[in-house]
Amino acid sequence: xxxxxxxxxxxxxxxxxxxxxxxxxxxxxxxxxxxxxxxxxxxxxxxxxxxxxxxxxxxxxxxxxxxxxxxxxxxxxxxxxxxxxxxxxxxxxxxxxxxxxxxxxxxxxxxxxxxxxxxxxxxxxxxxxxxxxxxxxxxxxxxxxxxxxxxxxxxxxxxxxxxxxxxxxxxxxxxxxxxxxxxxxxxxxxxxxxxxxxxxxxxxxxxxxxxxxxxxxxxxxxxxxxxxxxxxxxxxxxxxxxxxxxxxxxxxxxxxxxxxxxxxxxxxxxxxxxxxxxxxxxxxxxxxxxxxxxxxxxxxxxxxxxxxxxxxxxxxxxxxxxxxxxxxxxxxxxxxxxxxxxxxxxxxxxxxxxxxxxxxxxxxxxxxxxxxxxxxxxxxxxxxxxxxxxxxxxxxxxxxxxxxxxxxxxxxxxxxxxxxxxxxxxxxxxxxxxxxxxx
Amino acid sequence: xxxxxxxxxxxxxxxxxxxxxxxxxxxxxxxxxxxxxxxxxxxxxxxxxxxxxxxxxxxxxxxxxxxxxxxxxxxxxxxxxxxxxxxxxxxxxxxxxxxxxxxxxxxxxxxxxxxxxxxxxxxxxxxxxxxxxxxxxxxxxxxxxxxxxxxxxxxxxxxxxxxxxxxxxxxxxxxxxxxxxxxxxxxxxxxxxxxxxxxxxxxxxxxxxxxxxxxxxxxxxxxxxxxxxxxxxxxxxxxxxxxxxxxxxxxxxxxxxxxxxxxxxxxxxxxxxxxxxxxxxxxxxxxxxxxxxxxxxxxxxxxxxxxxxxxxxxxxxxxxxxxxxxxxxxxxxxxxxxxxxxxxxxxxxxxxxxxxxxxxxxxxxxxxxxxxxxxxxxxxxxxxxxxxxxxxxxxxxxxxxxxxxxxxxxxxxxxxxxxxxxxxxxxxxxxxxxxxxxxxxxxxxxxxxxxxxxxxxxxxxxxxxxxxxxxxxxxxxxxxxxxx
Numbered sequence: 040x041x042x043x044x045x046x047x048x049x050x051x052x053x054x055x056x057x058x059x060x061x062x063x064x065x066x067x068x069x070x071x072x073x074x075x076x077x078x079x080x081x082x083x084x085x086x087x088x089x090x091x092x093x094x095x096x097x098x099x100x101x102x103x104x105x106x107x108x109x110x111x112x113x114x115x116x117x118x119x120x121x122x123x124x125x126x127x128x129x130x131x132x133x134x135x136x137x138x139x140x141x142x143x144x145x146x147x148x149x150x151x152x153x154x155x156x157x158x159x160x161x162x163x164x165x166x167x168x169x170x171x172x173x174x175x176x177x178x179x180x181x182x183x184x185x186x187x188x189x190x191x192x193x194x195x196x197x198x199x200x201x202x203x204x205x206x207x208x209x210x211x212x213x214x215x216x217x218x219x220x221x222x223x224x225x226x227x228x229x230x231x232x233x234x235x236x237x238x239x240x241x242x243x244x245x246x247x248x249x250x251x252x253x254x255x256x257x258x259x260x261x262x263x264x265x266x267x268x269x270x271x272x273x274x275x276x277x278x279x280x281x282x283x284x285x286x287x288x289x290x291x292x293x294x295x296x297x298x299x300x301x302x303x304x305x306x307x308x309x310x311x312x313x314x315x316x317x318x319x320x321x322x323x324x325x326x327x328x329x330x331x332x333x334x335x336x337x338x339x340x341x342x343x344x345x346x347x348x349x350x351x352x353x354x355x356x357x358x359x360x361x362x363x364x365x366x367x368x369x370x371x372x373x374x375x376x377x378x379x380x381x382x383x384x385x386x387x388x389x390x391x392x393x394x395x396x397x398x399x400x401x402x403x404x405x406x407x408x409x410x411x412x413x414x415x416x417x418x419x420x421x422x423x424x425x426x427x428x429x430x431x432x433x434x435x436x437x438x439x440x441x442x443x444x445x446x447x448x449x450x451x452x453x454x455x456x457x458x459x460x461x462x463x464x465x466x467x468x469x470x471x472x473x474x475x476x477x478x
Numbered sequence: 479x480x481x482x483x484x485x486x487x488x489x490x491x492x493x494x495x496x497x498x499x500x501x502x503x504x505x506x507x508x509x510x511x512x513x514x515x516x517x518x519x520x521x522x523x524x525x526x527x528x529x530x531x532x533x534x535x536x537x538x539x540x541x542x543x544x545x546x547x548x549x550x551x552x553x554x555x556x557x558x559x560x561x562x563x564x565x566x567x568x569x570x571x572x573x574x575x576x577x578x579x580x581x582x583x584x585x586x587x588x589x590x591x592x593x594x595x596x597x598x599x600x601x602x603x604x605x606x607x608x609x610x611x612x613x614x615x616x617x618x619x620x621x622x623x624x625x626x627x628x629x630x631x632x633x634x635x636x637x638x639x640x641x642x643x644x645x646x647x648x649x650x651x652x653x654x655x656x657x658x659x660x661x662x663x664x665x666x667x668x669x670x671x672x673x674x675x676x677x678x679x680x681x682x683x684x685x686x687x688x689x690x691x692x693x694x695x696x697x698x699x700x701x702x703x704x705x706x707x708x709x710x711x712x713x714x715x716x717x718x719x720x721x722x723x724x725x726x727x728x729x730x731x732x733x734x735x736x737x738x739x740x741x742x743x744x745x746x747x748x749x750x751x752x753x754x755x756x757x758x759x760x761x762x763x764x765x766x767x768x769x770x771x772x773x774x775x776x777x778x779x780x781x782x783x784x785x786x787x788x789x790x791x792x793x794x795x796x797x798x799x800x801x802x803x804x805x806x807x808x809x810x811x812x813x814x815x816x817x818x819x820x821x822x823x824x825x826x827x828x829x830x831x832x833x834x835x836x837x838x839x840x841x842x843x844x845x846x847x848x849x850x851x852x853x854x855x856x857x858x859x860x861x862x863x864x865x866x867x868x869x870x871x872x873x874x875x876x877x878x879x880x881x882x883x884x885x886x887x888x889x890x891x892x893x894x895x896x897x898x899x900x901x902x903x904x905x906x907x908x909x910x911x912x913x914x915x916x917x918x919x920x921x922x923x924x925x926x927x928x929x930x931x932x933x934x935x936x937x938x939x940x941x942x943x944x945x946x947x948x949x950x951x952x953x954x955x956x957x958x959x960x961x962x
Contacts, residue, residue, distance in 0.1 A: 449625060
């Protein structure tokens with residue numbers, strides 16, 4: 040395991056420093072600085088974030104997930120406020136405010152509700168301390184860059200981009216956030232679930248040996264779609280139907296399936312180096328996405344990871360991961376199996392329903408606020424950027440029928456969004472990809 | 479021991495410890511000062527070039543001194559071991575080495591600089607690789623570095639920031655491809671025609687460039703392959719080689735001659751390797767501009783062209799053949815050895831003066847290529863076979879190319895049918911004296927020589943990290959042209 044090895048190397052480095060320090064004794068040749076390694080494999084998972092001065096949050100993207108994230112943030116601890124809202128549609132803001140009033144007894148005043156493609160800038164200028172980014176992912180790179188430049192801590196929903204240009208921009212913003220000491224937590228929720236984390240701890244200890252292969256499934260029914268209305272411009276129709284348009288969502292292999300890609304990348308300890316995949320579209324009513332993907336990802340040392348995902352009603356559904364090692368395997372969630380399928384270890388939930396005490400959606404905000412208030416910044420940007428890129432690599436392979444490498448992704452100039460956002464015609468490629476050649 | 483004397487003992491020990499700590503601290507500060515380094519660093523140019531560099535005139539008031547870059551940072555556990563090692567070796571060379579003979583230019587080569595410029599020192603100051611002021615190109619390059627951190631050192635790209643005003647060209651160097659407009663030059667309209675097997679002067683149509691081709695008679699010789707270039711030991715295999723006659727260029731292909739090709743086929747776009755490999759001669763197109771300055775700032779003209787890939791050299795031959803109606807190609811390894819002549823010079827058999835008058839190698843090169851005309855030719859009339867730059871051969875590389883050869887005599891052998899890397903022969907301006915030998919052989923190192931190329935796909939035309947390999951043309955002799 041990479042992570043285990045790194046931890047070991049760090050330990051050895053520190054140990055040898057200590058050894059040398061002792062050997063030299065009081066001469067103090069060396070300013071022995073035991074750097075506190077900021078590993079975020081194991082967040083503290085408190086039941087509630089510690090108290091502190093009021094943190095004012097701006098919510099950018101007020102759809103259901105954004106509104107949900109706002110509630111998760113408010114649930115995370117004392118002295119947390121939502122003070123600004125932004126969306127491209129006023130009805131989304133109104134609905135969000137209505138729910139805030141119903142459930143939390145307050146609403147964001149009109150002067151702090153901003154509508155339009157530039158609303159995010161106004162939120163950043165409105166005196167917020169932290170920002171929640173929950174728009175469709177194509178907007179994320181630009182929004183994140185602005186947040187980091189403004190020195191704001193960020194919670195951002197997954198995925199974080201739809202194309203390689205976007206992912207690289209996010210990687211750079213992540214580096215800058217590190218330099219500024221900002222905390223960035225992402226919506227890759229399994230990394231904040233105690234059962235997954237304890238299972239990962241077992242794997243990091245070497246309980247399944249070296250990883251030899253992995254596979255995962257995100258086979259579910261269709262999400263939703265919105266048919267265009269006569270009074271909508273093309274831009275409005277697309278954004279309201281965003282989970283069906285590749286330039287807005289990255290296709291579901293990225294948008295939804297990124298959870299699984301992230302889990303496997305996390306457990307394997309790196310990202311894949313190439314992908315060969317295929318996919319198809321049979322049932323979708325709008326947009327230009329596929330309904331299904333099947334991708335063979337390849338990690339270094341010839342470790343294959345098969346990933347499939349489907350969004351069609353009335354088919355066999357399953358959302359699961361499996362990572363196999365030389366000594367056994369795991370479902371990543373709560374169990375380590377021996378090679379003969381007997382259970383070697385399983386996570387103790389402490390209740391019969393096998394559920395975590397704290398909702399993981401709240402937990403990620405608790406972890407975020409804890410990091411901010413304890414002055415121990417965390418930054419999950421690189422991990423989600425790599426997982427998003429993994430999905431994009433698989434998608435492009437399926438769309439083109441070709442092998443796609445990580446190196447190509449890191450150098451690709453593919454950019455899907457229109458150059459300028461405005462309500463009207465949308466200048467993007469909306470063809471449905473067809474791989475290969477016909478007869 | 480009484481209590482009192484114990485107390486005194488402890489106090490004495492503490493005083494001694496504090497004293498030695500303070501003196502070591504002072505000694506460290508003294509021996510880390512710039513003036514201390516320069517006092518015995520016989521490198522005449524080091525101080526001046528450092529003062530001219532961006533690390534002396536920094537944006538802040540802090541000046542970066544010798545040890546800031548040439549030793550690990552103080553908090554590193556490597557600081558003291560490295561300081562003691564560097565100090566000892568400097569003292570040794572100060573007292574026991576002839577400074578006049580130290581090749582300073584070579585020491586500032588990237589390959590050498592890597593050994594005495596710890597990366598962690600760069601990073602201890604330049605913590606932030608992504609300042610908001612960074613250009614888009616810089617962002618892309620630093621992200622490339624981030625994903626290749628184990629293989630790359632900051633100075634792979636930023637060589638020259640510590641000494642001198644040299645600034646690396648970052649980006650594609652389009653200036654090379656500008657057409658020259660000189661009124662007075664004579665433009666050749668056609669290639670030279672040859673009707674007999676004699677030395678001739680080739681002229682590239684549509685340019686003012688010409689070069690000499692030497693007629694090499696047919697003959698035979700013994701070719702020996704040594705394991706790992708260890709010549710004192712028994713060769714791993716040996717074969718009698720017979721060769722037909724051929725022409726070989728008197729000098730390594732010059733920049734002048736290479737630029738004609740670049741300007742003729744240049745393209746700013748990308749052409750994939752499989753397209754170039756096609757047999758269709760018309761697809762000789764698409765040479766991309768080089769990344770940075772392939773001539774290393776040494777000048778072009780008659781100096782041998784370097785930094786091109788084997789693929790590019792091969793394409794050059796195809797292009798020239800088309801231009802001239804002859805058959806140009808890279809030499810085979812056997813032809814190359816044969817052309818060195820029967821009296822091939824080796825450092826043990828000739829005087830140093832003679833050696834120096836015929837070969838550009840490490841001790842006389844000042845770490846760069848030289849113009850060929852000042853040198854004496856070998857017995858065949860060829861210049862710089864063994865030195866100046868290493869030369870591509872057409873063969874695939876194998877550590878024992880005769881392994882599958884059953885015959886005891888080989889006619890015009892072309893080497894293994896397939897392989898991964900190509901053979902390169904001869905020494906270069908960087909070679910040690912003992913490596914300047916006829917049967918010294920190496921292979922190309924494709925991946926390693928493209929280490930700092932941040933493009934994807936990486937260039938098929940230019941190696942970003944190879945500065946001492948060029949090529950020499952061979953022209954086939956068409957026996958039928960003599961009969962006519």
